[in-house]
């Protein structure tokens with residue numbers, strides 16, 4: 404390999420990329436960050452042209468279960484707003500001196516392999532195109548940027564938008580609105596719409612489980628801290644608790660879920676149920692076809708609309724790297740621990756995890772493992788070889804015993820407890836433990852936050 408001192412690139416300066424830079428910096432690795440926007444924060448920076456954030460958005464996982472353990476948030480809000488979170492990532496980058504490592508307004512266009520096993524990163528920045536060679540490249544360009552836009556029979560002649568383009572509720576003023584999909588973003592946006600629109604309907608395919616933000620006066624994902632319960636017991640315990648708090652969503656027209664609690668991502672929004680109870684919006688069946696301004700539903704009913712909002716989620720997109728280099732299989736790359744291509748070709752992906760309650764700390768633990776691996780590969784090859792040997796064997800079960808729905812958006816879903824346990828175990832093989840607090844940068848304690856609380860946030864649709 405021509406590079407004498409190993410050099411690493413991190414693509415993206417959102418929560419995952421920042422965690423990657425920090426983990427590499429802590430190990431004294433030579434690292435360069437690439438960020439297409441002018442600032443850090445990823446999608447939490449609403450001014451980032453790639454951000455899919457909207458004005459009313461707040462965390463749906465609670466602050467203490469989401470923040471980086473090494474850098475607690477200076478906030479008293481349980482569910483801070485996106486503006487507060489943007490400041491948090493600004494402060495994080497400043498505190499650890501990460502900005503100096505990042506080339507801002509520099510978009511990575513292509514990552515390609517060199518004949519001797521290194522990687523060329525082709526980018527376009529303020530001074531034009533650049534090409535640099537690296538030993539390893541960490542991809543942290545986000546999973547919620549590229550809209551999933553399904554095709555529908557017929558043609559809709561009104562306005563049609565994906566939630567990725569939604570910013571604030573002014574857009575709904577006086578309109579007849581149909582929201583397709585009732586994931587977390589769809590429900591947030593429906594709640595925004597009821598205050599401005601002439602009418603709001605939501606078309607859904609399947610039933611959902613709704614989790615309140617507070618249970619017994621506390622953020623619901625902070626309750627019952629302790630050891631994780633086995634899947635079946637947790638489902639049996641939490642299902643009646645949720646039903647006691649939220650009632651039966653089929654009363655409002657939602658179909659009965661054809662799956663068990665936690666087998667798909669729960670909706671952390673009970674305001675939607677209040678508005679349904681107030682008659683502010685209605686649930687409609689799945690779409691059959693469009694016909695001008697008219698939408699026909701599969702139950703034989705129809706409605707007329709000015710605006711259709713597609714809350715149909717996102718699709719994974721790593722446009723600058725060959726699919727074969729990331730071992731794509733079906734809807735997503737098939738990566739060891741959702742991080743490493745099985746060939747250990749020098750690429751690593753951060754943030755390709757959807758999970759209830761994984762938080763940024765879960766992403767930071769991924770970053771610790773990547774940095775530990777790269778550092779060992781350069782300085783202690785036997786330890787690096789051990790991780791590769793583990794990956795050559797049977798891959799650990801990351802589902803925690805839950806049978807996740809076989810959907811595109813669930814194709815890289817993990818159970819946070821199972822996932823973090825395996826990542827921490829892998830990290831321990833390098834003689835390391837995740838950072839657990841601001842005053843204990845190398846402490847070896849367990850950083851799990853809320854093992855048996857209702858599992859809630861993280862994924863959006």
Ligand SMILES: Cc1cc2nc3c(=O)[nH]c(=O)nc-3n(C[C@H](O)[C@H](O)[C@H](O)COP(=O)(O)OP(=O)(O)OC[C@H]3O[C@@H](n4cnc5c(N)ncnc54)[C@H](O)[C@@H]3O)c2cc1C
Pocket residue numbers: 414415416417418419420421437438439440443444445446447451453455456457460461462463464469509510511512543544545546547548588723753754761762763860861862863
């Ligand atoms: C409305 C909403 C609410 C959410 N709520 C929660 C929550 O409550 N809890 C939770 O844990 N998660 C939540 N999420 C999930 C969210 O994705 C994560 O919190 C987090 O932002 C993921 O960080 P990331 O760094 O992986 O990706 P991103 O935040 O998407 O950052 C990716 C970065 O990469 C940059 N980039 C992309 N392509 C390139 C390129 N080619 N070259 C250079 N730079 C590039 C982008 O500009 C961006 O800055 C929410 C998401 C949304 C949309």
